[in-house]
Amino acid sequence: MAGRESLWNALTAPLIRQNPVTLQILGICSALAVTTSLATAFTLSVSLTVVVVLSAGLISLIRRHIPNSIRLIVQIIIIASLVIVIDQILQAWFFALSQRLSVFVSLIATNCIVLGRTESFARSNPPLLSMVDALGSGLGYSLVLTVIGACRELFGSGKLAGVAVLPLADEGGWFTPLSLMLLAPSAFFLLGGLIWAIRSLRPEQAEPPEFPPHETGEAR
Amino acid sequence: MTRGLWDRETVALLLLAAVLPLAVTWLFYAGAAGMTRLVFVLAVAGFWHLVFMLARAQPPSVAGALAALAIAVLAPLDLGPIPLLLGVSFGVVAGELVFGGWGRNVVHPAAVTLAFLGFGFPAAPWPDLPVQLGWSAAAVALLGVALGVMPWRVVACGAAVLFAGRSVLPLETPVLTAAAVALVLLVGDPVTSAATRLGRWLNGLLYGALVLLFALGWQGAAPVQIAVSAAMLATLAAPLLDELAISLWLARRKRLG
Numbered sequence: 001m002a003g004r005e006s007l008w009n010a011l012t013a014p015l016i017r018q019n020p021v022t023l024q025i026l027g028i029c030s031a032l033a034v035t036t037s038l039a040t041a042f043t044l045s046v047s048l049t050v051v052v053v054l055s056a057g058l059i060s061l062i063r064r065h066i067p068n069s070i071r072l073i074v075q076i077i078i079i080a081s082l083v084i085v086i087d088q089i090l091q092a093w094f095f096a097l098s099q100r101l102s103v104f105v106s107l108i109a110t111n112c113i114v115l116g117r118t119e120s121f122a123r124s125n126p127p128l129l130s131m132v133d134a135l136g137s138g139l140g141y142s143l144v145l146t147v148i149g150a151c152r153e154l155f156g157s158g159k160l161a162g163v164a165v166l167p168l169a170d171e172g173g174w175f176t177p178l179s180l181m182l183l184a185p186s187a188f189f190l191l192g193g194l195i196w197a198i199r200s201l202r203p204e205q206a207e208p209p210e211f212p213p214h215e216t217g218e219a220r
Numbered sequence: 221m222t223r224g225l226w227d228r229e230t231v232a233l234l235l236l237a238a239v240l241p242l243a244v245t246w247l248f249y250a251g252a253a254g255m256t257r258l259v260f261v262l263a264v265a266g267f268w269h270l271v272f273m274l275a276r277a278q279p280p281s282v283a284g285a286l287a288a289l290a291i292a293v294l295a296p297l298d299l300g301p302i303p304l305l306l307g308v309s310f311g312v313v314a315g316e317l318v319f320g321g322w323g324r325n326v327v328h329p330a331a332v333t334l335a336f337l338g339f340g341f342p343a344a345p346w347p348d349l350p351v352q353l354g355w356s357a358a359a360v361a362l363l364g365v366a367l368g369v370m371p372w373r374v375v376a377c378g379a380a381v382l383f384a385g386r387s388v389l390p391l392e393t394p395v396l397t398a399a400a401v402a403l404v405l406l407v408g409d410p411v412t413s414a415a416t417r418l419g420r421w422l423n424g425l426l427y428g429a430l431v432l433l434f435a436l437g438w439q440g441a442a443p444v445q446i447a448v449s450a451a452m453l454a455t456l457a458a459p460l461l462d463e464l465a466i467s468l469w470l471a472r473r474k475r476l477g
Contacts, residue, residue: 180340
């Protein structure tokens, strides 16, 4: 059975050190699409975390019974069923929010983080450890989405979670909203800047250069 | 590249000397407001060059002043200092300095800034360039080509397409003025334009064709907006055009054995 230390490590490693978005560059599609406001980013984060934790637990429970040749199909069926449940719950109780998230809740089924954790970890580890590991990955994804969503909403519309924070110039304040922040490229810029910042602070994450830059005259 | 006198800063200084006619003409028309704007952009760009010199030992370049002039001339008007600060910082850092400074960048920092400001603040009006600025751009092109610091194929082909288009299509003078200014300030940059012979011809051709296309088909676009968008797309396509030229050359070599 896993010790307390390895559980703690499985939970905290994916937050920054092994973050699925900033280190492994997974789940970028939804990270770009739903981060125009904090509310949608947070909802998708919670949905994904729930799905990844439950599917890791379920798959880990039946890991000795899954035939190896059809394991991906079994995993996807389990993940997709959970996604449908989450989608229905959102539509039942948070209808407006689910409309704004449009197709992206259903697309959790294709999110690389979910299948990655179940395929590489839950398939060969006991349920508790798998679920803690999945929770760590989900929280790491949520952390990045929340940060980017907060930045985009704050600078794109001067609000945070729907509450006006920066007074808009149209309404007599001083802040001119940056419409670029509401377009998809800004998420790329923010994510790139975030990855740059993290890798500057933790140089061990940086990949080795693919080829050395040639010497130039002025560099001598 | 260092050959005797010719290092990166020589090229940058000669380019700066070549754009002086345009800078003087523009300052004459823009007056004190233009001067303030130019000094502000220069200060922001210089600050980032300084930061990267201290943090990464990256030699600063006089070419920062070229980008600053292009931004001051072409950026939308009525932006407060904070949007301009954001745009210039983004363009100079993400367009040039993170790649290792002038000479290693893929896109022109001024083009990145202008795209950022154009998309970020769509309500801000684009400047109207006086027609004399277009004539000064011709002087810039002549000087740059004569000094050997501007790729003449790009400039010549771009200008040829524009004038050919004007003779057959209803191209208005403001569009032509803006296109000429963007041609010498953004497209004719020796770093971000194509580097092969065929690539340079194609680069100029693409820029001219895009200006004509936008001028005819883009309803409600300002002349400077048309020119800057065409310049941005032509700059982005430059590596592709080079790749094309190199592939063609390799294929011909293979066929000839």
